[in-house]
Amino acid sequence: MKLLEEKIQKDGRVLNDNVLKVDSFLNHQIDPQLMNEIGKEFAQRFAAEGITKIVTIESSGIAPAVMAGLYMNVPVIFARKRKSITLTDDLLTASVHSFTKNESNELAIAGKYLNENDKVLIIDDFLANGEAALALVKMVQQANASVAGIGIVIEKSFQPGAQKLKEQGLRVESLARIASLSNGEVTFINEKMEELV
Amino acid sequence: MKLLEEKIQKDGRVLNDNVLKVDSFLNHQIDPQLMNEIGKEFAQRFAAEGITKIVTIESSGIAPAVMAGLYMNVPVIFARKRKSITLTDDLLTASVHSFTKNESNELAIAGKYLNENDKVLIIDDFLANGEAALALVKMVQQANASVAGIGIVIEKSFQPGAQKLKEQGLRVESLARIASLSNGEVTFINEKMEELV
Numbered sequence: 001m002k003l004l005e006e007k008i009q010k011d012g013r014v015l016n017d018n019v020l021k022v023d024s025f026l027n028h029q030i031d032p033q034l035m036n037e038i039g040k041e042f043a044q045r046f047a048a049e050g051i052t053k054i055v056t057i058e059s060s061g062i063a064p065a066v067m068a069g070l071y072m073n074v075p076v077i078f079a080r081k082r083k084s085i086t087l088t089d090d091l092l093t094a095s096v097h098s099f100t101k102n103e104s105n106e107l108a109i110a111g112k113y114l115n116e117n118d119k120v121l122i123i124d125d126f127l128a129n130g131e132a133a134l135a136l137v138k139m140v141q142q143a144n145a146s147v148a149g150i151g152i153v154i155e156k157s158f159q160p161g162a163q164k165l166k167e168q169g170l171r172v173e174s175l176a177r178i179a180s181l182s183n184g185e186v187t188f189i190n191e192k193m194e195e196l197v
Numbered sequence: 198m199k200l201l202e203e204k205i206q207k208d209g210r211v212l213n214d215n216v217l218k219v220d221s222f223l224n225h226q227i228d229p230q231l232m233n234e235i236g237k238e239f240a241q242r243f244a245a246e247g248i249t250k251i252v253t254i255e256s257s258g259i260a261p262a263v264m265a266g267l268y269m270n271v272p273v274i275f276a277r278k279r280k281s282i283t284l285t286d287d288l289l290t291a292s293v294h295s296f297t298k299n300e301s302n303e304l305a306i307a308g309k310y311l312n313e314n315d316k317v318l319i320i321d322d323f324l325a326n327g328e329a330a331l332a333l334v335k336m337v338q339q340a341n342a343s344v345a346g347i348g349i350v351i352e353k354s355f356q357p358g359a360q361k362l363k364e365q366g367l368r369v370e371s372l373a374r375i376a377s378l379s380n381g382e383v384t385f386i387n388e389k390m391e392e393l394v
Contacts, residue, residue, distance in 0.1 A: 029310045030259075030273040032266035059255035059275060062227075063263045069229035076227040078256060113226045 001041055001175040005188055007034060008154070008176055014184045018156075019100070026125055026153065027060045038175060039067025042123065042151045045173045046072070049148040051121045053077060053114065055136055057107065060125040064153050068123055077113050079136060081105040092142045094135035099128070107135050114143035127152040127174060130161025137170065149173060156181075157189055198238055198372040202385055204231060205351070205373055211381045215353075216297070223322055223350065224257045235372060236264025239320065239348045242370045243269070246345040248318045250274060250311065252333055254304065257322040261350050265320055274310050276333060278302040289339045291332035296325070304332050311340035324349040324371060327358025334367065346370060353378075354386055 013021040025031040042064070054076045056065035062078050069076040081096075082105065090111035097104045114120065120140045124132055133150055140147050147170060155162055155174030158181075165172050177189035210218040222228040239261070251273045253262035259275050266273040278293075279302065287308035294301045311317070317337045321329055330347055337344050344367060352359055352371030355378075362369050374386035 023307065024310075025272075028274065028277065028307060030263055030266065030275065032263050032273055033270065035263060036267055059259060059277075062256060062259045063273075066227055066229050066232060066260045066263065069227070070233055073230070075222075076229055076260075077225065078227065080225065080256075110220065110225060113221075 001038070003034065003037055004153070004176045005190075007031070008178075008186055012186060014181050014186060017181050018159075020154070020156070020178065020181055020186065022154065026063075030063050032063075035063045035067045038064045038153060039069075039071050041175055042068040042121070042173070043071035046121055046149050046151065049121070050119050051148055052118045053145070054121045054123055055079065055109065055114075055140060056123045057081065057132055057136065061123055064125065064151075065123040068121070068151065072121075074121075075113075077109055079107040079109045079139065081107060092139040094138045094142075096131050096135040098131065107139065109139055109143075111143060114140060114145045116144035118143070118145035119148040120145050121149050121151055122147060123151045123153075125153045127155040127161040127165075127172070128159040130164045133161065133165055137165075137168070151175075154178065198235070200231065200234055201350070201373045202387075204228070205375075205383055209383060211378050211383060214378050215356075217351070217353070217375065217378055217383065219351065223260075227260050229260075232260045232264045235261045235350060236266075236268050238372055239265040239318070239370070240268035243318055243346050243348065246318070247316050248345055249315045250342070251318045251320055252276065252306065252311075252337060253320045254278065254329055254333065258320055261322065261348075262320040265318070265348065269318070271318075272310075274306055276304040276306050276336065278304060289336040291335045291339075293328050293332040295328065304336065306336055306340075308340060311337060311342045313341035315340070315342035316345040317342050318346050318348055319344060320348045320350075322350045324352045324358040324362075324369070325356040327361045330358065330362055334362075334365070348372075351375065 065076045092109040149171040152174040155177045157177045180187045208221045289306040319333045346368040349371040352374045354374045377384045
């Protein structure tokens with residue numbers, strides 16, 4: 001997605017070979033116009049999938065997911081992160097480890113919001129090692145719903161997440177795919193392809 | 198806001214005289230069409246205020262705030278909740294106690310996203326005791342920015358938050374104002390006024 005790649009080049013900050021900070025438009029400050037375009041793009045890419053629900057994680061997944069939900073006209077559910085979960089309610093749960101923050105969280109979704117007829121689009125801001133997306137897949141499967149696809153705003157393609165998801169037969173659509181963050185520069189997959197041609 | 202009041206009557210669950218659960222359309226599952234209308238309504242009510250930024254809190258404030266930001270064409274910043282904050286960055290911070298969850302959190306906003314020229318609209322999902330809104334006001338003031346108003350999705354008018362904010366001279370616009378949750382029923386301020394006439 002051209003608009004997003006331009007925004008990343010302009011306002012993203014490469015902290016090291018692994019970390020891209022986008023807290024000026026996605027993770028802390030949010031650019032609503034960009035989220036609107038991102039929502040539209042997800043809706044177009046998954047238009048044929050008969051999506052009934054979108055599932056994301058608090059907090060950074062919410063803005064792109066809600067915009068996608070607006071254009072797809074389906075409800076959005078955000079999984080809550082907890083240090084520990086008391087299993088009082090009928091909950092779908094999974095554990096997720098964040099390598100960036102070096103901490104583990106329990107994720108929870110109220111079971112009543114997903115059922116076996118749901119075709120779920122999972123949306124998240126980043127895809128790196130795939131921990132968060134795989135946890136969401138697990139929770140959707142716990143509800144006997146099906147995962148119709150995974151929509152990612154920024155994929156760090158040099159990390160194994162996308163590959164892991166595709167190996168499970170899942171369709172992954174990432175709006176920006178980063179080949180490398182070396183030398184303080186963002187190189188997108190497309191650019192690299194063009195260089196090779 | 199009629200549409201919101203109808204949604205609360207239809208899908209809200211009154212747990213007791215103080216607690217209204219709206220996790221089927223606002224706090225866990227989100228209704229994007231409703232958020233869109235809520236965003237439009239905030240944009241209309243604060244159209245004359247020259248708003249430059251919207252500030253909210255993760256997670257439930259994000260959806261209504263981003264929709265308002267879309268219609269007002271301004272960036273949205275969400276304060277992050279932490280158990281404790283390491284003051285490495287230039288951060289605006291405040292402590293907030295949640296009576297509902299009986300826990301305290303530190304809120305943080307990166308200082309670089311607010312400055313003395315900003316006219317800030319604070320948006321949050323609920324207003325009860327006003328703890329969260331007052332903490333956000335404090336953070337905006339730390340940045341020497343001005344608070345142009347406070348937009349609330351659901352105000353529990355029988356609790357003191359709205360009054361506290363108004364006593365500080367702040368403009369509060371709440372889209373649904375709940376007079377009472379007694380007897381398992383939601384009574385809105387408007388309805389009560391009509392009964393009295």
